[in-house]
Amino acid sequence: MIVPILFVVSTAFTAGDALTFPPQGVSLRWFGEALAYQPFVGALLSSLQLAVVSTALALLLGVPVTLAIQRGKIPGKSLVEGLFLSPLVVPELVVGLALYQQIMIGLHQTSFVALLVGHTVLLLPYAVRVTGASLALADPAVEEAARGLGASPLRTFFSVTLPLLRPGIFSAGLLSFVTSFNNVPLSLLLQSRQFRTLPVTMLDYVQQSYDPMIAAMSTLILAGTVVIAIVAEKTLGFAKIFGGINK
Numbered sequence: 001m002i003v004p005i006l007f008v009v010s011t012a013f014t015a016g017d018a019l020t021f022p023p024q025g026v027s028l029r030w031f032g033e034a035l036a037y038q039p040f041v042g043a044l045l046s047s048l049q050l051a052v053v054s055t056a057l058a059l060l061l062g063v064p065v066t067l068a069i070q071r072g073k074i075p076g077k078s079l080v081e082g083l084f085l086s087p088l089v090v091p092e093l094v095v096g097l098a099l100y101q102q103i104m105i106g107l108h109q110t111s112f113v114a115l116l117v118g119h120t121v122l123l124l125p126y127a128v129r130v131t132g133a134s135l136a137l138a139d140p141a142v143e144e145a146a147r148g149l150g151a152s153p154l155r156t157f158f159s160v161t162l163p164l165l166r167p168g169i170f171s172a173g174l175l176s177f178v179t180s181f182n183n184v185p186l187s188l189l190l191q192s193r194q195f196r197t198l199p200v201t202m203l204d205y206v207q208q209s210y211d212p213m214i215a216a217m218s219t220l221i222l223a224g225t226v227v228i229a230i231v232a233e234k235t236l237g238f239a240k241i242f243g244g245i246n247k
Contacts, residue, residue, distance in 0.1 A: 005222065007021055008215050008218055008219065009215075009219050009222065010022070010023055011023055011212055011215045012030060012031070012212055012215040012216040012218070012219040013026050013027065013028070013030075014026075014027065014030070014212050015027035015029065016212070017211060017212075018210065018211060018212070019210055019211065019212055019214075019215060030211070030212040030213045030215070030216035031216045031219075031220065033213050033216070034213045034216040034217040034220065035220075037213065039196075039201055039205070040198065040201060040202070040205075040217055042196070043196045043197055043198040043200075043201035043202075044198045046195055046196060046197055046198070047180075047181050047197045047198040047199070048181070050112070050115055050116065050119060050180060050181075050197065051119075051176075051177045051180040051181040052177070053116060054115075054116055054119035054120045054123055054176070054180050055123060055173055055176040055177045055180060057116070057120045058120050058123035058124050058126070058127045058172075058176050059127050059131075059169060059172060059173060059176070061120070061124060061127065062084070062123075062124055062126075062127025062128045062131060062172065063127065063131055063165065063169065065080070065084055065124075065127075065128050066127070066128055066131045066132045066135055066165075067135070067161070068080075069081050069128070069132060070132055070135045070136060071135075071140070071143075081128065081132075084124050084125065084128045085125045085128065085129060086125075087121050087122050087124060087125055088125045092122065092183075092185040092186045093185055093186075093189060095118055095121065095122070095186060096118060096185065096186045096188075096189035096190055097189065099114045099117060099118045099190060100114065100189060100190060103117060104190070110192070110194070110195070111190050111191055111192035111194070111195050112195045114190045115186070115187060115190045115191065115195070115197075118186045118190060119180045119183065119186065122179065122180070122183070122186065123176040123179060123180060126172050126175045126176045126179065127172045127176065129172075130168050130171050130172040130175065131165055131168040131169055131172050132168075133168060134164070134165055134167055134168025134169075134171070135161075135164065135165055135168065138161075138164040138165075142160055142164070143156055143160050143161055146159065146160045170232070174228065174232060178225070178228075181198075181199075182199055183197070183199065184199050184200060184203065187199065187200050188200050188203075198221075202214060202217060202218070
């Protein structure tokens with residue numbers, strides 16, 4: 001799986017005018033052209049905006065749902081959890097078509113609103129499932145002890161429950177951001193000329209041109225992903241982020 005990525009990265013540094021391997025010399029020319037190409041820059045900002053906002057909304061909705069499922073006494077918990085996990089099995093094109101009909105045509109909203117709703121729905125399973133796994137590993141007796149010592153439910157949440165959930169929230173946020181940023185099917189169906197995401201813009205570009213600029217942009221995205229992974233490792237550690245089993 002890593003070898004094809006190495007081919008893409010190596011061709012990004014070529015001095016030639018075409019995607020060829022081995023590279024024809026070494027140059028940073030195509031990185032400069034990728035960063036100066038306005039459609040890529042505009043789409044990158046749009047993708048970042050969409051990913052950040054949809055991730056935040058998914059966590060704001062998913063964390064209370066997780067608490068209700070894991071700690072609450074509601075009837076049909078499995079049914080509720082299955083409802084929030086259902087976007088994982090529903091085809092994205094079906095979701096996109098429904099959002100297009102109801103939000104863009106029915107409510108006359110912009111493509112950004114439709115994409116925001118769609119991405120938030122697609123990210124809810126990560127928020128519910130991952131934070132739920134983190135909360136399931138936590139001992140409920142700790143929260144009961146805090147309430148027994150006189151802490152209010154609100155103070156118990158912020159002082160005890162939220163720190164216990166932090167690895168799960170961090171993990172869900174990381175997975176949600178990457179999923180939203182890299183989404184193609186839903187973004188392809190709902191985007192407009194005024195709002196375009198980077199993966200779809202890159203897909204359109206590679207269908208028209210076959211130069212190393214697309215490899216350079218892909219390498220920059222890969223570098224950004226590596227930076228996020230390093231930050232995640234330095235702050236909490238991957239073992240704690242993805243499960244919290246060992247700590």
